[in-house]
Amino acid sequence: MKEAEHQENAITASDLRKTFADIVAVDSISFSVKIGEIFGLLGPNGAGKTTTARMLTGVMRPDGGAAAIFGHDIVSDPIRAKQRCGVVPETANAYTDLSAWQNLMLMGELYGVPKHYAEERANTLLSALGLLERKDQLVQGFSKGMKQRLILAMALLHEPDLIFLDEPTSGLDVQSNHLITGMLRELHESGTTIFLTTHNMEEANRLCNRVAIMRKGKIAAIDSPERLKMAIERLHTIEVSFDPAGTDDNLASLQGIESARREGDKWMITTEDVDSTIRAICAFGAEHQLKIEVLRTLAPTLDEVFLRVTEGGTV
Amino acid sequence: MSPEHIIEQAKRAFAITKKDIRIYYAKGPVVIFGLFMPLFLFLAFAAGNRGLSMPFLISGLLAMTVFFTATAVSPVIQPWEAQARTLERLIACPITMRTLIAGDMFASVLFGIGIAVVPIGIGVILGIVPLHPFLLTAGIILASICFSALGLLLSTPATNVPSNIMMLSSLLKFPLIFISGVFIPVEQLPFAGQALAICSPLTYFTDIARYCIMGTNTFSLAVNFAALAVFSIVFTVLAIRLHARTVSRRI
Numbered sequence A: 001m002k003e004a005e006h007q008e009n010a011i012t013a014s015d016l017r018k019t020f021a022d023i024v025a026v027d028s029i030s031f032s033v034k035i036g037e038i039f040g041l042l043g044p045n046g047a048g049k050t051t052t053a054r055m056l057t058g059v060m061r062p063d064g065g066a067a068a069i070f071g072h073d074i075v076s077d078p079i080r081a082k083q084r085c086g087v088v089p090e091t092a093n094a095y096t097d098l099s100a101w102q103n104l105m106l107m108g109e110l111y112g113v114p115k116h117y118a119e120e121r122a123n124t125l126l127s128a129l130g131l132l133e134r135k136d137q138l139v140q141g142f143s144k145g146m147k148q149r150l151i152l153a154m155a156l157l158h159e160p161d162l163i164f165l166d167e168p169t170s171g172l173d174v175q176s177n178h179l180i181t182g183m184l185r186e187l188h189e190s191g192t193t194i195f196l197t198t199h200n201m202e203e204a205n206r207l208c209n210r211v212a213i214m215r216k217g218k219i220a221a222i223d224s225p226e227r228l229k230m231a232i233e234r235l236h237t238i239e240v241s242f243d244p245a246g247t248d249d250n251l252a253s254l255q256g257i258e259s260a261r262r263e264g265d266k267w268m269i270t271t272e273d274v275d276s277t278i279r280a281i282c283a284f285g286a287e288h289q290l291k292i293e294v295l296r297t298l299a300p301t302l303d304e305v306f307l308r309v310t311e312g313g314t315v
Numbered sequence B: 001m002s003p004e005h006i007i008e009q010a011k012r013a014f015a016i017t018k019k020d021i022r023i024y025y026a027k028g029p030v031v032i033f034g035l036f037m038p039l040f041l042f043l044a045f046a047a048g049n050r051g052l053s054m055p056f057l058i059s060g061l062l063a064m065t066v067f068f069t070a071t072a073v074s075p076v077i078q079p080w081e082a083q084a085r086t087l088e089r090l091i092a093c094p095i096t097m098r099t100l101i102a103g104d105m106f107a108s109v110l111f112g113i114g115i116a117v118v119p120i121g122i123g124v125i126l127g128i129v130p131l132h133p134f135l136l137t138a139g140i141i142l143a144s145i146c147f148s149a150l151g152l153l154l155s156t157p158a159t160n161v162p163s164n165i166m167m168l169s170s171l172l173k174f175p176l177i178f179i180s181g182v183f184i185p186v187e188q189l190p191f192a193g194q195a196l197a198i199c200s201p202l203t204y205f206t207d208i209a210r211y212c213i214m215g216t217n218t219f220s221l222a223v224n225f226a227a228l229a230v231f232s233i234v235f236t237v238l239a240i241r242l243h244a245r246t247v248s249r250r251i
């Protein structure tokens, strides 16, 4: 814990590079993840997310550049770097010939966790992740969601300060998904740094403090989800409908409105200044004795940012 | 204790040993390759060569069983783990390649030693009691280490298909049986055979077994033990180096 106090970054990557034959999987990327942050790595299939995560977890050796975990270089000081991480790899499995409990105890031993403490942690994690009744069953019989929850428990057994998760919720049902994201929130609150790759924009948007979007081995954009969304769309859309519906077209001439068009019984209004436009709409309703039925602002989604960035645009 | 301390790493290696024994050694190949194969080879050979003495056959059987068992699963552990998708998680743990190899090797050594009880037991039932039990025990331990290291060395090619590795190691293991004095004493081999025999670690263990069970030997005991020790060190160092290089290609 001591090093953490002196260090600002949980992860620092500089010019990290990995090639496979003639494919440049990760093309000299640099970024850092602050302690306590939830950092999301997004990108289309084959962008290099998994390769990046593998280099940071010491599973693959970078061809160039360097990475440090809490100040420990992952190549020259791998044991100390790995000691402080928990890892949920993309295509990982627990040992199917062992029980959930045995898998957890194995992790405890591999991370040097004292036995009694490992047992206590295992009980806590298994019950938090809804696996306590199945703890003595072989993993062979577990469903995909149960396996993934177990793998998360295995990653958390030694109470890591940093956890890597490569698509932790892909292909899981709502319940498993909830349990896992709930656990991630709790970890975040207790100060654990989280590095996450995902294809789920909604999840990234809700969970992450900062996201990086990768494209063809490079980082195309990196910022907080809100700022990324703001950056792609100067104009905001406001949707409004009145009762009675058939109002005159004066609405379009209100101050600050760029455009207004009818869509069914609704108006779609675009504006630069959300605040004053909403006020103007309210005043307009009052003046013409119209009841506002629906009023909502449609901010650009992270999906749109993602598509824009990965299609080659910039933010 | 800091995680890279040798005692801490040794504990973690032992955790790997425990896992290997639980998972891999409970499976079929060890029993088949380690016990039945030598037993059938031995029976076929004994049936065709009635002139050979029982102590000769028992010591040959012992050498073969230890050799086959110690090299049975160690070569396929890593391909197996890669295929089962447990390897990435394992190498993300704070353990060195040395620790990983040591853990896998120790599991293999324990089985090599354990299986030796079977041929020795058969011998004792047939009235053949080892003349030098302590030397024999030392020989079995050293040979198990040596053969396990050889097994691990055989698994360094980065293929994830366990049967490929099994085939490769069988291609090496069967010829070794014939040039290592198991069936034909080294003295009776042609010169080329003798030259090859010197290169085979199995030769030295067979010789130790012969000495301890029937009292005859081709090389001196010191040469036998030294040769096994040198082979063990060379195989282990090479296995660690090569695995460190190839392991990430399995993922």
Ligand SMILES: Nc1ncnc2c1ncn2[C@@H]1O[C@H](COP(=O)(O)OP(=O)(O)OP(=O)(O)O)[C@@H](O)[C@H]1O
Pocket: A020, A023, A024, A025, A043, A044, A045, A046, A047, A048, A049, A050, A051, A052, A090, B251
């Ligand atoms: N072990 C490997 N051998 C050869 N090429 C590889 C290997 N691993 C990854 N690649 C290549 O590197 C590129 C990046 O792959 P990576 O798995 O990092 O992408 P990703 O962003 O995780 O994709 P996905 O969203 O599909 O998981 C791809 O072109 C892939 O084919």
Ligand SMILES: [Mg+2]
Pocket: A049, A050, A051, A090, A166
């Ligand atoms: Mg991936």
